[in-house]
Amino acid sequence: MKGGHFITVAGFTAVAILRICFACYAVAADSSARQPDGARGAVIAAQGVGTGVPACAQCHAFNGGSDGTGAFPRIAGQPVQYLVAQLRDFASGVRSNAVMSPVAKALSSDDLAEVAAYYANTSAPFLPLKAADQTLVKRGEQLATFGDESKQLQSCNNCHGPGGAGEPPTIPYLAGQYAHYTAFELQMWKRGYRKNSPEAMLQIAKKLDDRDIQAVAAYFQQVLGSSQAATMTKE
Amino acid sequence: MAERLKPVDVVTIGVGLTGSLSALELARTGLKVVGLERGAARFTVPDFQSPAIHDELRFSIRKGMMQDNVKEAVTFRNSSDETALPIRRWESFLPGTGLGGAFVHWNGQTFRFQIADFIYKTHIEQRYGKEILDPELTIQDWGVTYAELEPHYDRFEYLCGVSGKAGNIKGQIQPGGNPLEAPRAREYPTPPMKEPYFAALFRKGAESLGYHPYPQPSSNLSQPYTNTEGLRLEQCVFCGFCERYACEHYAKASPQTIVLPKLLAMPNYELRTNCQVLRINLDSTGKMATGVTYADGSGREFEQPAQLVLITAFPLNNVRMLLLSGIGKPYDPKTREGVVGRNYSYQTTGGPTVFMDESININPFMASGANGTMIDDFSGDNFDHGPLGFIGGQYVGAIMTNGRPIEFHPTPPETPKWGLKWKQAVAAHYNHTILIQQHGTSTASRLNYLDLDPTYKDAWGLPLLRMTFDFPENDIRMSQYIADRVVEIGRAMGGKTVVRGGTRRPYTTTAYQSTHNAGGAVMGDDPKTSVVNRYLQCWDVPNVFSIGGSAIPQNGAYNYTGTIGALTYWALDAIKNQYLKSPGPLVHA
Numbered sequence: 001m002k003g004g005h006f007i008t009v010a011g012f013t014a015v016a017i018l019r020i021c022f023a024c025y026a027v028a029a030d031s032s033a034r035q036p037d038g039a040r041g042a043v044i045a046a047q048g049v050g051t052g053v054p055a056c057a058q059c060h061a062f063n064g065g066s067d068g069t070g071a072f073p074r075i076a077g078q079p080v081q082y083l084v085a086q087l088r089d090f091a092s093g094v095r096s097n098a099v100m101s102p103v104a105k106a107l108s109s110d111d112l113a114e115v116a117a118y119y120a121n122t123s124a125p126f127l128p129l130k131a132a133d134q135t136l137v138k139r140g141e142q143l144a145t146f147g148d149e150s151k152q153l154q155s156c157n158n159c160h161g162p163g164g165a166g167e168p169p170t171i172p173y174l175a176g177q178y179a180h181y182t183a184f185e186l187q188m189w190k191r192g193y194r195k196n197s198p199e200a201m202l203q204i205a206k207k208l209d210d211r212d213i214q215a216v217a218a219y220f221q222q223v224l225g226s227s228q229a230a231t232m233t234k235e
Numbered sequence: 236m237a238e239r240l241k242p243v244d245v246v247t248i249g250v251g252l253t254g255s256l257s258a259l260e261l262a263r264t265g266l267k268v269v270g271l272e273r274g275a276a277r278f279t280v281p282d283f284q285s286p287a288i289h290d291e292l293r294f295s296i297r298k299g300m301m302q303d304n305v306k307e308a309v310t311f312r313n314s315s316d317e318t319a320l321p322i323r324r325w326e327s328f329l330p331g332t333g334l335g336g337a338f339v340h341w342n343g344q345t346f347r348f349q350i351a352d353f354i355y356k357t358h359i360e361q362r363y364g365k366e367i368l369d370p371e372l373t374i375q376d377w378g379v380t381y382a383e384l385e386p387h388y389d390r391f392e393y394l395c396g397v398s399g400k401a402g403n404i405k406g407q408i409q410p411g412g413n414p415l416e417a418p419r420a421r422e423y424p425t426p427p428m429k430e431p432y433f434a435a436l437f438r439k440g441a442e443s444l445g446y447h448p449y450p451q452p453s454s455n456l457s458q459p460y461t462n463t464e465g466l467r468l469e470q471c472v473f474c475g476f477c478e479r480y481a482c483e484h485y486a487k488a489s490p491q492t493i494v495l496p497k498l499l500a501m502p503n504y505e506l507r508t509n510c511q512v513l514r515i516n517l518d519s520t521g522k523m524a525t526g527v528t529y530a531d532g533s534g535r536e537f538e539q540p541a542q543l544v545l546i547t548a549f550p551l552n553n554v555r556m557l558l559l560s561g562i563g564k565p566y567d568p569k570t571r572e573g574v575v576g577r578n579y580s581y582q583t584t585g586g587p588t589v590f591m592d593e594s595i596n597i598n599p600f601m602a603s604g605a606n607g608t609m610i611d612d613f614s615g616d617n618f619d620h621g622p623l624g625f626i627g628g629q630y631v632g633a634i635m636t637n638g639r640p641i642e643f644h645p646t647p648p649e650t651p652k653w654g655l656k657w658k659q660a661v662a663a664h665y666n667h668t669i670l671i672q673q674h675g676t677s678t679a680s681r682l683n684y685l686d687l688d689p690t691y692k693d694a695w696g697l698p699l700l701r702m703t704f705d706f707p708e709n710d711i712r713m714s715q716y717i718a719d720r721v722v723e724i725g726r727a728m729g730g731k732t733v734v735r736g737g738t739r740r741p742y743t744t745t746a747y748q749s750t751h752n753a754g755g756a757v758m759g760d761d762p763k764t765s766v767v768n769r770y771l772q773c774w775d776v777p778n779v780f781s782i783g784g785s786a787i788p789q790n791g792a793y794n795y796t797g798t799i800g801a802l803t804y805w806a807l808d809a810i811k812n813q814y815l816k817s818p819g820p821l822v823h824a
Contacts, residue, residue: 147279152279155284
C-alpha cells in the first residue's frame with residue numbers, strides 16, 4: 001500500500017483521485033448526525049459511563065493495545081466504521097460475548113460513536129511476545145498470502161490487505177493482532193457462535209482446521225512489532 | 236520428425252470452457268482423454284491471489300491473460316480489396332490463453348439466446364418476408380432449437396451457479412424477472428446480485444418509459460453455492476477486477492472453480508500445458524482424423540494419435556485449426572462456395588454515457604462483472620421490425636463493471652484530452668457518471684469471413700488467421716435506431732448530459748467492443764452452408780467435432796458464454812449416447 005495509489009473501501013479498490021470524492025460522500029452521508037470527535041470517547045475509555053459501562057481501558061488499555069494475554073483484542077487504530085459495526089453487532093446479538101454484549105447494549109448510540117472514534121485514532125506499541133513455532137508461522141504465512149488450492153481457500157490478504165494491514169473502512173487489520181484472540185474468533189465463526197460476516201468469514205473459517213487457525217493467528221501476531229521480540233526471546 | 240506417442244481415445248485442442256467440460260464428460264465414460272493447452276497451467280491459488288491479480292497495467296493494458304500475439308496474431312482488413320495487417324495489440328476483442336482460456340477472464344454475464352435466434356432465417360422470413368433482408372445478408376437456422384437446448388442451458392447454469400431472477404418458468408411470467416425471455420424449466424440456482432445505485436436509477440428511468448427492467452444474470456455469485464459437481468463457489472465481494480482478470484475469491488465460475496478440480500483428479504485424464512497444436516492429422520482418404528501434431532514449449536514436435544479429436548479452442552482458433560488441417564472446404568467470397576470461414580460475425584456494442592449531477596454518487600469501483608439492470612425490449616426480435624427496415628436488436632442496460640484508475644475516466648465531449656482541464660473533469664465526473672450498454676446482434680454477411688493470411692505467419696511458421704470484416708449496413712441502422720431510444724432512457728434517469736452511443740462504420744480493431752467472435756465454422760442442416768452438423772460434428776471428417784462459438788451461424792444479442800455451455804453439453808450428449816456406440820456421421824446429409 002506504499003505510495004497511496006489505492007484506497008480500499010470494504011474490499012473495493014479505488015484510485016487515490018477518489019479520496020476527495022469519497023471524503024465528500026462520507027461527510028454528506030453523516031451530515032445529519034453530530035460528528036464524533038473522540039474527546040468524549042476518551043473519557044468513556046478512561047472512566048466508563050454511569051452504570052453498566054465500565055472503563056474500556058480496564059481490558060483494552062487506554063491506548064487500545066490491551067494486554068499480552070491475548071484475551072482482549074488490540075483495537076488501537078482499527079477503522080472507526082469497523083469498531084462501530086462490532087459494537088452494534090454485540091448490542092444486537094449478531095456477535096455475542098459475555099463481557100462485551102452487556103457493555104455494548106448499555107452504550108447510547110452517540111457514546112458508541114464517540115468511543116469508536118477515540119480508539120480509531122489511538123496508536124499503541126506492540127508488546128514483546130513469545131515467538132511461535134516457526135513451522136506454524138510459515139504455514140500461516142502461506143495461508144495468509146496464497147491460500148490453499150486443495151481447500152479452495154483464498155488468501156486472507158485478498159480482503160485484509162497485504163500483510164493483514166487492513167482495508168478500511170469495514171475490514172480490520174490483523175497485523176500484530178494477538179494470536180489468542182484471532183484464533184478464538186475463527187473458532188467462534190467455525191462453530192457458529194459469531195454470526196456477522198456469514199457470507200465471507202463463516203465460509204472461510206469452516207475450511208480451516210484447528211492447526212490452520214493456530215497458524216494464521218500465529219503468523220499475523222508476529223507480522224508487526226513482535227519479530228524483534230521473537231529474536232530476543234531466542235537469545 | 237515428430238515423436239509418435241502412445242495412442243489415446245480423445246484429444247481436446249484447448250482446455251478452456253468447452254475443453255474442460257467435454258473432457259470431464261468423456262473421461263467419465265472411461266475413455267483416456269488428453270487435454271492440450273497452448274498456455275500455462277494456472278489456478279486460483281496461487282496464481283490469482285491479491286495483490287498481484289489487481290495489476291491493471293499488466294492485465295488490462297498489456298493484456299496479460301490473452302493470446303500472445305507476438306507468437307500468434309490475427310490479421311485484419313475491412314474488405315477483401317484491402318491488404319490485411321497483423322493486430323499487434325488486442326483491443327477490440329480479447330482471445331484468452333492459458334488453462335481455463337477466456338472463461339477465466341470473462342465477466343460472468345450468463346444469458347440464454349432467444350427462441351427465434353435458433354430458427355432465425357425461418358422466423359424472419361415468416362414474420363417480415365424476404366424483402367426485409369439486405370442482399371448481402373446470409374442468415375440461416377442453426378439446426379437445433381431452443382427447446383432442444385433448454386435442458387443443457389439449465390445444466391450449465393446449475394454448474395456455474397448463476398445468480399438471477401427467472402422471468403418465465405414454463406410459460407408462467409415471474410415478477411421481477413425478464414418477461415421477454417424464453418421459458419426456462421426452473422428458477423436460477425442463486426438469487427440475483429444486489430442492485431447497485433446506478434442500476435436502480437436505470438430501472439427507474441426505464442420503467443417510467445414503459446420498459447421491463449430485470450437484474451442481469453451473473454456467474455459472479457450473490458451467495459455461496461455448491462455446484463452440481465460438488466464444487467464450492469463463494470460470494471462476490473465487488474472488487475471491480477472481473478473482466479480481463481481472474482477471480483481471487485472463488486466467486487466467479489471458471490474452469491478452475493467449477494470443473495477442473497474434478498477433472499484433474501481423474502486417472503484417465505491427462506492435462507498437457509504449453510502444447511501448441513499445429514494440425515489435425517488425416518488418413519490417406521482425408522475423411523478420418525488420426526490424431527494431432529503439437530509442439531511443446533521447447534519446440535519439440537509430437538504426434539498424438541487419437542480416435543476422436545475435439546477442437547475446443549477460442550472460436551477464431553477453431554476456424555484456423557480447421558483451415559490449417561484441410562478439414563472442410565474454405566469459403567470463397569467470389570463464388571460464395573465453401574464453408575470454413577463463412578458467416579464470421581461479431582456484435583454491436585457501445586451505448587451512451589450519462590453524466591449525472593454531482594449530488595449523485597455512483598461509486599463505480601464497487602463493481603462486479605455482471606452486476607446491472609437491463610431491458611430486453613429492443614433485444615433480438617422482441618420488437619416489430621416491419622416498419623423499421625432492419626433486423627436484429629440489442630439489450631440495453633446499466634452495467635458498470637469497474638471504476639479502475641487507468642481505464643475509467645469519463646469526461647464530457649468538450650473536455651480537452653489531456654492537461655489540467657482534463658484532470659479537473661475526471662475528478663468532477665468520476666463518481667457521477669453512468670455508462671449504459673447497448674449490446675446486440677451482428678448479422679452474417681457474404682462479405683465477412685475468415686481465411687488464412689497469404690503473407691503473415693506465426694512463430695511455428697504457419698499462416699495466421701485473416702479476418703475480413705465490417706459491420707453490415709443493417710446493423711448500423713439497427714444500432715442507431717436503438718441509440719435514440721437509449722438517449723431517452725438516459726434523460727429519464729436524470730442525466731444532465733447524455734452522450735449518444737451507437738455503432739458506426741468502419742469497424743476498427745483499436746477500441747474494445749466485444750470478445751464474442753462468432754461463426755466461421757457454423758452449424759446447420761446443410762453441408763453447403765455449414766461446417767458442422769447439428770451436433771457440432773464436422774461433415775467431412777466425422778471423428779472431429781468443432782465445439783464452441785465458432786458454430787454460431789450469426790450472432791445473437793447476448794453474451795454467448797451460456798449458449799456455448801449449452802451447445803457443449805448438447806454435443807457431448809450426442810457423442811456419449813450416439814457417437815461412441817456407433818462411431819460415424821450422426822447426420823446423413
